[in-house]
Amino acid sequence: MKEKLHQLKLKYQGKKMAPAFNALHTFLYMPNETTHSGAHVRAADDLKRTMNTVILALVPCLLFGMFNAGYQHYSAINGFPENFSLFDHFLTWDNFLVGITTVLPLVIVSYGVGLAIEFLFAVIKGHEVEEGYLVTGMLVPLIIPVDTPLWMLAIAVAFGVVIGKEVFGGTGMNILNPALTIRAFLFFAYPTWMSGDKVWVHEGVERAGTADAISGETVLGSLAQGSDYAYSLSDMFYGFIPGSVGETSTLLILLGALFLIFSKIASWRIMVSAVVGALAMGLIFNGIVDAGWLPEYSKFYTLMSFPYWQHLLVGGLAFGIVFMATDPVTGSQTNKGKWYYGFFIGFLSVMIRVFNPGYPEGVFLAILLMNVFAPTIDHYVVKGNIKKRLKRFKTATIYPKASDEVDSLKTETA
Amino acid sequence: MSKDIRIKKGLDINLVGAAEQTISKAVTSNVYALNLDDFHGITPKMLIKQGEEIKAGEPLFYNKNNEEMHFVSPVSGELVEIVRGARRRILTLKVLADKEQNYMINKVPDLDTADGDAIKTYLLQCGGWPFIKQRPYDVIADPEATPKAIFVSAYATAPLAADPDFVLKDKEQEIQAAIMALSKMTPGKIHVTIAKSSRSPFNDIKGIELHKISGPHPAGLVGTQINRIDPVNKGETVWTLSPQDLVMMGELLLTGKFNAERVVALAGSVVKEPKYYKTKIGAEISTFLYASGVKEDRFRLINGDVLTGAKTHTEGHLGFYNNTVTAIPEGDDYEFFGWNKPVFNKISSTRALTFSWLQPKRKYDLDTNTNGEHRAFVVTGRYEEVFPLDIYPLQLLKACMVKDLDEMEQLGLYEVAPEDFSLTEFICISKQPHQQIIREGLDLLQKELG
Numbered sequence: 001m002k003e004k005l006h007q008l009k010l011k012y013q014g015k016k017m018a019p020a021f022n023a024l025h026t027f028l029y030m031p032n033e034t035t036h037s038g039a040h041v042r043a044a045d046d047l048k049r050t051m052n053t054v055i056l057a058l059v060p061c062l063l064f065g066m067f068n069a070g071y072q073h074y075s076a077i078n079g080f081p082e083n084f085s086l087f088d089h090f091l092t093w094d095n096f097l098v099g100i101t102t103v104l105p106l107v108i109v110s111y112g113v114g115l116a117i118e119f120l121f122a123v124i125k126g127h128e129v130e131e132g133y134l135v136t137g138m139l140v141p142l143i144i145p146v147d148t149p150l151w152m153l154a155i156a157v158a159f160g161v162v163i164g165k166e167v168f169g170g171t172g173m174n175i176l177n178p179a180l181t182i183r184a185f186l187f188f189a190y191p192t193w194m195s196g197d198k199v200w201v202h203e204g205v206e207r208a209g210t211a212d213a214i215s216g217e218t219v220l221g222s223l224a225q226g227s228d229y230a231y232s233l234s235d236m237f238y239g240f241i242p243g244s245v246g247e248t249s250t251l252l253i254l255l256g257a258l259f260l261i262f263s264k265i266a267s268w269r270i271m272v273s274a275v276v277g278a279l280a281m282g283l284i285f286n287g288i289v290d291a292g293w294l295p296e297y298s299k300f301y302t303l304m305s306f307p308y309w310q311h312l313l314v315g316g317l318a319f320g321i322v323f324m325a326t327d328p329v330t331g332s333q334t335n336k337g338k339w340y341y342g343f344f345i346g347f348l349s350v351m352i353r354v355f356n357p358g359y360p361e362g363v364f365l366a367i368l369l370m371n372v373f374a375p376t377i378d379h380y381v382v383k384g385n386i387k388k389r390l391k392r393f394k395t396a397t398i399y400p401k402a403s404d405e406v407d408s409l410k411t412e413t414a
Numbered sequence: 415m416s417k418d419i420r421i422k423k424g425l426d427i428n429l430v431g432a433a434e435q436t437i438s439k440a441v442t443s444n445v446y447a448l449n450l451d452d453f454h455g456i457t458p459k460m461l462i463k464q465g466e467e468i469k470a471g472e473p474l475f476y477n478k479n480n481e482e483m484h485f486v487s488p489v490s491g492e493l494v495e496i497v498r499g500a501r502r503r504i505l506t507l508k509v510l511a512d513k514e515q516n517y518m519i520n521k522v523p524d525l526d527t528a529d530g531d532a533i534k535t536y537l538l539q540c541g542g543w544p545f546i547k548q549r550p551y552d553v554i555a556d557p558e559a560t561p562k563a564i565f566v567s568a569y570a571t572a573p574l575a576a577d578p579d580f581v582l583k584d585k586e587q588e589i590q591a592a593i594m595a596l597s598k599m600t601p602g603k604i605h606v607t608i609a610k611s612s613r614s615p616f617n618d619i620k621g622i623e624l625h626k627i628s629g630p631h632p633a634g635l636v637g638t639q640i641n642r643i644d645p646v647n648k649g650e651t652v653w654t655l656s657p658q659d660l661v662m663m664g665e666l667l668l669t670g671k672f673n674a675e676r677v678v679a680l681a682g683s684v685v686k687e688p689k690y691y692k693t694k695i696g697a698e699i700s701t702f703l704y705a706s707g708v709k710e711d712r713f714r715l716i717n718g719d720v721l722t723g724a725k726t727h728t729e730g731h732l733g734f735y736n737n738t739v740t741a742i743p744e745g746d747d748y749e750f751f752g753w754n755k756p757v758f759n760k761i762s763s764t765r766a767l768t769f770s771w772l773q774p775k776r777k778y779d780l781d782t783n784t785n786g787e788h789r790a791f792v793v794t795g796r797y798e799e800v801f802p803l804d805i806y807p808l809q810l811l812k813a814c815m816v817k818d819l820d821e822m823e824q825l826g827l828y829e830v831a832p833e834d835f836s837l838t839e840f841i842c843i844s845k846q847p848h849q850q851i852i853r854e855g856l857d858l859l860q861k862e863l864g
Contacts, residue, residue, distance in 0.1 A: 002748050026787060030752025034745055034782040038832075038849035039721045039839045040714055041427070041573075041742065044760035044768045046786020048753035050793060050843055053766040130789055172790030172844070263765040267795055333794040333808060382809055386824040389647070396647035397602070399560035 002029065019122040023129035051134040053265045057256035058138050058246070058323065062107070064239060065246035066099025067091055069146045072242050073098050073202040076214035080230070090240065102202050103245055106141035109150045113157040114140075121166050132171030132178070132329075133161065139179035139323060142246025143316065143364070144186060145199040147206075152193065156185045176371045177330045180364045187364075195361075197221060200242035216242035219314040220353055220361070226302045236313040244361070247319035250312065257322040266326040269335060270342035274321040275312065277346025282308025285354055303354045311350050320363035321346065330371040336384075337377040345370050418610065419642050421629030423802040425837060427573040427761055429720065429742075430777045433679035434689040435580050441705065446489045446674075446696035447508045447731040448474065451724065453485065453544060455553045455857070458504050464496050471518040471541060471672030474507055480557060486541030488674030488695040490516045506731075509696070520670040525591060530598040533667075537595070542666045544734070545659035549637075549646050551860045552831035559651040563602040563644050568616050568657045569609040569627055571634030572719040572836075574688075576679035576737045578657050579614050581690070586615045588664025589657070595667050597621050600653070607639045616657075632802065637834035641803040646829045658737050678732060680706055682720075682741035683779040684713040697732050699739055708741060714782045716740040721836035722849070745783025753786065760785065763796060763841040789844040797838040805829065807838050811848060814855030819862055822855055832856070 005025055012018045025031075026048070035042060071090050075081070081089045114133045122129040140157065160182030165174040187194045197217040198204035207213050219241060222229040231241050239249025247253070260266035285304040288294055294301055312318055325331060325345045332341035345366050352362025359365060450458060457478035462468055468491065473484035487493075489511040497506040520540045523532050534557055537543045548555040555561070568578045582589070597604055603623045608614040610628040617624070625643060632638045636654045646652055655663075658676060665673050674695040681688045686707035693702055699715065716723035717733040720740050724733060732739065755767070761778050762768030770778070797807040805826040813821035832849035839848035 002750070006748070026753070029748035029750055030783075030785065031787055032746045032748050033784045033787060034714075035784055036725075036847075038847050039836050040716055040723065040725070040740075040782050041429075041720045041780040041840065042784050042786075042845065043841045044757045044762040044770070044785050045764050045766060045841070045843050046753060046784075046845065047789045047792060047843055048786060049766050049768075050764075052754045053764075128787055128789075132792070170790065172792045263767075264796075265764060265766055265793075269795075328794040329792055331794070334806065335795055335798055338795070378809075382806055382825070385804070385806055385826075388804070389824065389826055392645065393647045393649075396650050397562045398647075398649040399562065399601070399651075401556075401558045401560075 060252040061246040070095025070098030110140040111137040130171035247316035253318045269338040273342030274346035277343035281350035334381040337381040419627040421633040424630035426630040428777045431683040433681045437690045440691040440693040440702035443697035452734040469518040482538045522670045550828035561653040564604045564653045566606045567636040569634040571631035574681035581677040588661045592660040592664035684741040722833045743781040745781030
């Protein structure tokens with residue numbers, strides 16, 4: 001097998017289809033490439049391993065999302081179970097069956113369309129297929145409503161990969177997070193499929209208007225309308241609430257975050273500062289309410305009085321902070337910049353969701369906005385280093401060159 | 415007087431096959447060769463023709479841009495071959511050594527009374543000058559520039575590198591002479607850095623500013639030390655020398671003889687008995703490689719250490735500046751699902767199913783596989799963890815790639831040499847050629863502004 005593939009690789013070398021073949025080949029076998037210049041030995045990590053680690057961190061969220069799809073579906077029909085038990089009501093075959101029939105197609109379409117475009121561009125441009133889409137392809141199904149039509153997803157993925165990434169030059173060159181570009185495209189192109197109280201539950205849209213109509217509003221959605229929500233704090237933390245497929249379980253996201261921080265793949269600076277930013281904005285809003293500056297009839301009242309730390313449990317904020325904001329390509333690239341970048345993501349997310357109830361899941365807008373500002377933040381951070389160097393330059397001891405002395409002597413004597 | 419420097423950022427790469435501290439005498443080589451790639455940026459003009467006889471220490475060629483700068487033959491014999499490459503560029507000069515070596519004896523200057531210019535002229539004429547390198551640009555020092563300081567690193571942290579304390583034993587006299595001579599050429603200080611708990615001969619040398627350093631690689635790289643002690647500003651020049659070259663320079667100043675003898679560490683997992691050999695610059699590596707024996711037929715032979723050395727082969731010759739020769743296995747093989755299965759036998763700076771963090775002291779047997787394909791820069795914040803200089807490595811690399819001269823200058827390209835980026839290159843997830851990028855950036859900057 002190894003030998004055969006090696007022969008095939010040599011055969012295809014330099015051909016048009018070589019990148020496509022190599023992509024599959026390197027997926028099976030780590031290539032036989034050796035060092036040519038510079039360091040003769042290299043560390044064990046490559047981009048594939050990095051991406052794979054992120055995917056590993058996402059798998060629990062995906063599995064949970066599958067069960068939750070079923071759980072929300074049946075709960076909307078039969079009502080939420082009293083005396084909830086994890087094994088009797090959540091981890092059941094029925095729930096999983098709903099999950100596998102709704103979520104798996106999303107994953108397949110996301111990867112299928114995205115990777116097809118990546119391969120196409122690699123072949124056209126003659127470069128290797130880069131691994132960027134491996135994570136994006138997994139993120140996308142987790143941040144959309146469970147019943148998103150597949151054709152819609154396919155169009156959005158095509159848009160996101162081509163406009164969000166390939167036109168900038170592919171993996172590593174893009175300005176906006178591709179997964180969020182896809183999400184934003186869906187949100188603005190098909191708003192009715194992306195918000196409301198029908199889309200978060202499987203079959204919610206189909207059954208709308210019939211006698212069997214079911215609905216499930218997200219926590220933030222309820223708050224935005226000034227109404228109460230029926231979920232306990234532990235529901236929110238464990239994730240037994242309606243929402244996009246994989247973003248509901250704060251617990252599993254937290255585990256993923258710990259794994260990513262421990263494996264040194266994602267930046268803990270961004271995560272910590274984003275949490276701080278969200279808490280800060282939440283505290284400010286709570287403070288305004290406590291100070292009595294806001295009349296109770298104000299349409300912002302319920303959202304503003306939502307306890308500041310609970311913002312982290314709902315609306316995909318945790319998911320966005322851990323898996324989206326930490327994207328190294330579109331985030332701040334300097335360690336200092338990452339503090340600012342993360343802080344503003346948290347800060348703006350809560351601000352957007354409170355001030356604009358039409359966008360309860362404001363976290364994706366906040367991250368996209370900060371993606372745009374990340375280079376600016378870096379610019380100023382790097383400028384600090386440049387300034388330090390310029391300051392040092394003022395005390396530089398520059399000795400004239402031997403030839404300069406000769407020249408100056410000549411001019412003196414002349 | 416000594417000052418302590420502590421380096422926190424970095425990564426020690428522990429490899430199997432460190433040289434045992436015994437010195438054997440290598441078999442005398444028949445042919446000695448100077449590889450012109452060792453003298454970066456020098457355009458040679460030959461002084462003798464092919465087939466002519468030459469003494470040890472007699473000039474072979476001079477620098478086209480500075481006729482006074484001579485490069486001398488390490489041995490006496492006949493110049494048997496001038497290997498040329500594309501556009502007749504000289505690649506290698508080969509000298510067939512005489513059985514009986516005869517040396518050219520230069521008239522030595524009196525170190526107590528001679529002034530800087532006299533010493534400069536002497537070193538340029540007698541072949542001692544190329545040992546002095548300069549920053550900016552990491553090239554052989556420009557004799558016209560006056561350095562604000564001179565740096566010597568007598569602490570080796572690179573993987574499997576020769577131990578300076580061992581190879582410098584009993585060389586105090588030569589070192590002192592070289593330091594005296596160097597001190598006449600700079601109004602500034604001569605900074606020497608040694609390991610914190612080292613019994614280095616530099617402890618007894620006068621006329622230097624002694625620093626003690628501790629920490630992981632790249633604490634031993636002179637670039638790290640310059641950045642901590644006295645960074646290079648635009649327009650400034652500093653000189654750097656390796657301690658073993660100081661010894662040669664010292665002998666040249668004391669006896670007038672260019673003695674190319676040098677103690678070299680032969681190391682690496684492929685070598686059966688890794689140890690030190692006494693040989694000469696330009697000697698055939700095979701003269702001592704096979705004395706120690708090799709375990710495999712196919713391997714990577716490196717002039718220098720595994721991070722910064724130059725690729726060579728079994729018919730190759732010891733480089734002008736090298737005191738380490740390393741042999742490691744080639745890694746041109748496929749690994750099934752190598753990108754996602756847990757890794758126990760390779761070094762990694764992450765913990766992404768890689769487990770080298772469990773045993774930081776363990777010695778590894780790394781091969782030359784890149785462990786992945788070349789990609790665009792994606793991950794951020796990783797280089798900073800192993801890069802102790804006060805410079806933004808990723809941003810500087812990108813500035814070099816897009817040839818933005820202003821930014822290269824502002825971000826501190828004057829302060830660095832390619833070797834300072836060897837560790838970031840090692841851990842690079844995108845497998846980018848950092849040292850090459852920096853080298854090209856330095857060359858461009860020198861061409862445009864130097």
